[in-house]
Amino acid sequence: MSTISLKRNLSRSRLFKENFFRVLVSLSIFFALGFILFVVFILFLQSRGALNLDLFRNFPSARPANAGIQSAIFGSIWVVGIAALVAVPIGIVAAIFLEEFINPNNRIAKIIDLNVRNLAGVPAVVFGMVGLAFIARGSLGWGFTVGTAALVLAMMILPVVIIVSRESIRAVPSSLRDGSLALGATQWQTVWRTVMPSALPSIATGAILSVSRAMGESAPLLLLGALAFVTYNPESLDSDYTILPLIIFRYASDAKEEFHAIAAATSLVLMAILFLMNLTAILIRDRSQRKA
Amino acid sequence: MGSGAVFSVVVTFLIIFSLIPTTIRFLQEVGTKVFGTSWGPLFEPATFGLLPLIIGTMWVVIIAVIVAVPLGLAAAIYMSEYAAPTTRRIVKPVVEVLAGIPTVVLGLFGLYFVNPELVQKYWPIGEPTAYTALGAGLVTGILILPIVATISDDAMRSVPGGLREAAFALGSTRSEVATKVVVGASLSGIMAAVILAVSRAFGETTVALMVAGSYAQLTLNPGDAMQTMASFIGFAGIGDQPVDSTGYRTIFFVGSMLFTITWILNIIALKVIKRFREVYE
Amino acid sequence: MNTENPSGVRINPATARASQEIRAAVPPQKKSNATNTNHAIFSLNDVSVSYGDFIAVSKVNMEIPSHSITAFIGPSGCGKSTLIRSLNRTNDLIPGAKVGGKIMYEGIDLYASDSDAVEVRRRIGMVFQKPNPFPKSIYDNVAFGPRVNYRQSKSELDGIVESSLKSAALWDEVKNRLKESALGLSGGQQQRLCIARSLAVNPDVILMDEPCSALDPIATMKIEDLMIELAEKYTIVIVTHNMQQASRVASYTAFFSTEVNPDNDRRTGQLVEFDDTRNIFLNPTDPRTEAYVTGRVG
Numbered sequence: 001m002s003t004i005s006l007k008r009n010l011s012r013s014r015l016f017k018e019n020f021f022r023v024l025v026s027l028s029i030f031f032a033l034g035f036i037l038f039v040v041f042i043l044f045l046q047s048r049g050a051l052n053l054d055l056f057r058n059f060p061s062a063r064p065a066n067a068g069i070q071s072a073i074f075g076s077i078w079v080v081g082i083a084a085l086v087a088v089p090i091g092i093v094a095a096i097f098l099e100e101f102i103n104p105n106n107r108i109a110k111i112i113d114l115n116v117r118n119l120a121g122v123p124a125v126v127f128g129m130v131g132l133a134f135i136a137r138g139s140l141g142w143g144f145t146v147g148t149a150a151l152v153l154a155m156m157i158l159p160v161v162i163i164v165s166r167e168s169i170r171a172v173p174s175s176l177r178d179g180s181l182a183l184g185a186t187q188w189q190t191v192w193r194t195v196m197p198s199a200l201p202s203i204a205t206g207a208i209l210s211v212s213r214a215m216g217e218s219a220p221l222l223l224l225g226a227l228a229f230v231t232y233n234p235e236s237l238d239s240d241y242t243i244l245p246l247i248i249f250r251y252a253s254d255a256k257e258e259f260h261a262i263a264a265a266t267s268l269v270l271m272a273i274l275f276l277m278n279l280t281a282i283l284i285r286d287r288s289q290r291k292a
Numbered sequence: 293m294g295s296g297a298v299f300s301v302v303v304t305f306l307i308i309f310s311l312i313p314t315t316i317r318f319l320q321e322v323g324t325k326v327f328g329t330s331w332g333p334l335f336e337p338a339t340f341g342l343l344p345l346i347i348g349t350m351w352v353v354i355i356a357v358i359v360a361v362p363l364g365l366a367a368a369i370y371m372s373e374y375a376a377p378t379t380r381r382i383v384k385p386v387v388e389v390l391a392g393i394p395t396v397v398l399g400l401f402g403l404y405f406v407n408p409e410l411v412q413k414y415w416p417i418g419e420p421t422a423y424t425a426l427g428a429g430l431v432t433g434i435l436i437l438p439i440v441a442t443i444s445d446d447a448m449r450s451v452p453g454g455l456r457e458a459a460f461a462l463g464s465t466r467s468e469v470a471t472k473v474v475v476g477a478s479l480s481g482i483m484a485a486v487i488l489a490v491s492r493a494f495g496e497t498t499v500a501l502m503v504a505g506s507y508a509q510l511t512l513n514p515g516d517a518m519q520t521m522a523s524f525i526g527f528a529g530i531g532d533q534p535v536d537s538t539g540y541r542t543i544f545f546v547g548s549m550l551f552t553i554t555w556i557l558n559i560i561a562l563k564v565i566k567r568f569r570e571v572y573e
Numbered sequence: 574m575n576t577e578n579p580s581g582v583r584i585n586p587a588t589a590r591a592s593q594e595i596r597a598a599v600p601p602q603k604k605s606n607a608t609n610t611n612h613a614i615f616s617l618n619d620v621s622v623s624y625g626d627f628i629a630v631s632k633v634n635m636e637i638p639s640h641s642i643t644a645f646i647g648p649s650g651c652g653k654s655t656l657i658r659s660l661n662r663t664n665d666l667i668p669g670a671k672v673g674g675k676i677m678y679e680g681i682d683l684y685a686s687d688s689d690a691v692e693v694r695r696r697i698g699m700v701f702q703k704p705n706p707f708p709k710s711i712y713d714n715v716a717f718g719p720r721v722n723y724r725q726s727k728s729e730l731d732g733i734v735e736s737s738l739k740s741a742a743l744w745d746e747v748k749n750r751l752k753e754s755a756l757g758l759s760g761g762q763q764q765r766l767c768i769a770r771s772l773a774v775n776p777d778v779i780l781m782d783e784p785c786s787a788l789d790p791i792a793t794m795k796i797e798d799l800m801i802e803l804a805e806k807y808t809i810v811i812v813t814h815n816m817q818q819a820s821r822v823a824s825y826t827a828f829f830s831t832e833v834n835p836d837n838d839r840r841t842g843q844l845v846e847f848d849d850t851r852n853i854f855l856n857p858t859d860p861r862t863e864a865y866v867t868g869r870v871g
Contacts (some may be wrong), residue, residue, distance in 0.1 A: 014465065028363050112301060122551065123496075125525050458701065
């Protein structure tokens with residue numbers, strides 16, 4: 001009865017553009033997923049039998065059959081662990097200070113904020129150079145040791161910890177703070193008893209992600225002796241050391257093909273460790289968001 | 293307690309103080325030789341022409357951008373404009389996992405797969421060897437893709453829904469709303485994403501070292517091995533250069549160039565982001 | 574002083590005066606344009622709209638006449654906005670939104686599987702509560718719809734932009750600054766720009782979701798005059814919180830209210846009464862309608 005129609009009335013070119021575009025953008029996600037799976041697949045292929053417990057039991061050796069990564073595992077634990085112990089508390093405390101106790105319009109506060117954000121974007125290798133100039137050599141003269149490595153990594157992840165913690169604290173609604181202050185609590189009590197518990201899951205997520213980033217870093221410690229051939233686990237801050245990313249680098253660059261398999265296997269181990277850490281962080285974030 | 297905050301300022305000063313004096317000493321010693329065309333500061337006789345390093349860096353960065361920007365933007369548009377909330381909750385972690393792959397593993401991928409199976413087999417110009425700038429560029433591109441994707445996605449999601457509703461109400465298709473309204477409205481955020489990604493590509497050491505090699509040759513063919521500023525620092529830093537030797541000073545000179553470039557790019561990006569946030573808040 | 578009312582409840586004198594103003598303002602029955610038969614352009618049969626398991630509005634039956642202004646009035650939360658958005662499938666954009674029953678437009682089911690939402694929205698345009706011009710120039714805002722939908726030469730486009738802006742009573746104010754950003758206009762001008770933008774694609778219907786609630790009284794007046802003018806060529810459906818506005822511009826009015834669902838204590842919107850505007854305000858049938866328009870409730 002009516003002369004109009006509501007059927008699709010797109011010109012050929014519009015319809016084509018719409019479908020083509022839709023396919024294109026979906027493909028990009030498939031590419032990302034496919035790439036991850038493909039990398040894991042290639043690594044499995046290349047690791048040809050090197051993925052076994054001997055990998056963890058053995059130390060680096062000139063003979064591929066006896067080579068393992070134990071010193072690198074413990075080296076990573078030492079270096080990243082100490083870096084986290086230094087950077088995370090300082091970062092959180094600095095974030096509390098900057099968010100709760102300083103007027104944001106203060107000129108100095110703005111400069112510090114800009115500074116921290118810029119530091120988060122500095123290439124990792126530059127931190128290695130600073131470590132080389134002032135910590136390994138120069139004023140501190142600690143040499144190529146666990147202590148040097150830990151301090152350099154701490155410098156590197158500190159800005160990120162500060163930024164993430166600040167955002168977590170900022171996300172706590174001011175009504176919570178106001179309520180606590182209205183009951184007569186001091187500002188410090190408010191922060192400690194009200195703001196921090198609320199911001200904690202988010203801060204924890206950020207901290208874990210920062211630490212996992214430190215675990216995967218290779219460039220800065222390249223300059224600080226982590227590529228050395230170390231066949232024992234660290235015993236003190238003064239020990240020589242190596243770390244997982246750099247033992248991968250060492251084995252991958254070796255002329256002997258057999259070492260390449262170990263490099264691939266270690267890559268899978270490293271990725272598994274990082275995946276678990278990130279998964280933990282995401283679960284914490286999800287669980288706290290669901291509660292909210 | 294404020295010490296933590298001050299610590300970060302201290303770090304910045306340390307960076308600058310480590311770089312500047314050594315750079316000055318380097319320039320005093322080397323001067324105009326940096327305008328040469330041969331880079332071999334660790335050889336005898338040492339040459340200091342920066343051109344090969346600059347070209348090597350540019351090739352890797354440009355190829356990385358060509359890979360990362362279209363793919364990253366497409367992923368961002370998908371996450372922001374097309375994905376249902378449940379789909380998005382699955383897709384976003386995929387991008388985060390991609391971002392979490394360690395650079396050394398990506399370098400391995402470039403060395404074991406991209407160079408031998410892709411570049412060496414299919415690149416028509418010259419004779420690609422086990423190390424190519426093209427391979428390094430491709431892998432670095434995938435490395436920086438998540439930066440483009442997540443920051444662009446954030447920018448697009450902060451475009452008010454009212455603009456989309458208005459465009460739909462005029463009879464637009466979803467792709468038209470995405471490309472003609474949302475992208476335009478979030479353009480400065482997207483630009484900031486690209487600038488940050490470029491800065492990251494400049495600074496990437498491990499991938500360039502493992503995939504593009506350490507041969508600083510002056511060539512225009514990306515299928516050749518090249519050295520970038522960052523990979524030179526990595527390469528030179530492996531050997532323990534005596535403090536204040538020529539090699540040591542060269543490392544710091546190239547380091548200050550790298551630092552300056554990335555610092556400037558980051559400041560520009562942060563300013564763009566700030567202005568973008570002001571518009572939409 | 575108490576105004577006469579059947580149930581003997583005391584009425585607040587201020588609202589009583591306001592409602593008397595409304596009754597005085599209702600103009601004589603508007604006759605439709607003789608050359609366009611005033612037929613039912615929308616036919617709603619048992620329509621309900623829900624988001625997930627929340628039913629926003631249910632069991633709506635009404636016929637909306639063409640070439641006139643129909644107003645949806647009622648207290649907050651009664652589903653007027655939800656309903657008007659389902660008239661051009663804007664609700665499709667919200668995940669989990671579902672429409673039950675049938676909405677017929679010129680005899681065709683809006684939600685049939687072969688009805689294309691893009692075509693629906695081209696024919697049934699919408700203006701929103703908060704003016705939302707694109708961050709582009711005035712010209713590009715109005716030209717957006719035609720550029721996307723049709724292919725035309727530059728001079729044709731110029732003509733469309735000019736006539737749309739004239740129809741929206743904005744041309745004289747902006748004709749010398751078409752290339753300037755639309756964001757530099759005042760609120761009232763931006764809303765008229767949004768109307769011009771909708772007109773540019775030559776729709777049959779313009780839906781308006783509280784178009785004046787973000788504007789000052791003078792801007793509101795201009796837009797109300799515009800609406801009455803536009804009703805000669807287009808069908809207009811508006812949602813409004815402002816009863817006086819409904820009585821000033823609308824020929825037909827639909828009054829909605831909420832009902833508490835005994836099962837889950839949630840409120841669902843309902844169409845209470847739909848009639849000529851005069852009848853709704855001067856002679857309502859349902860006591861809930863009377864309570865609302867006389868100011869006792871809402």
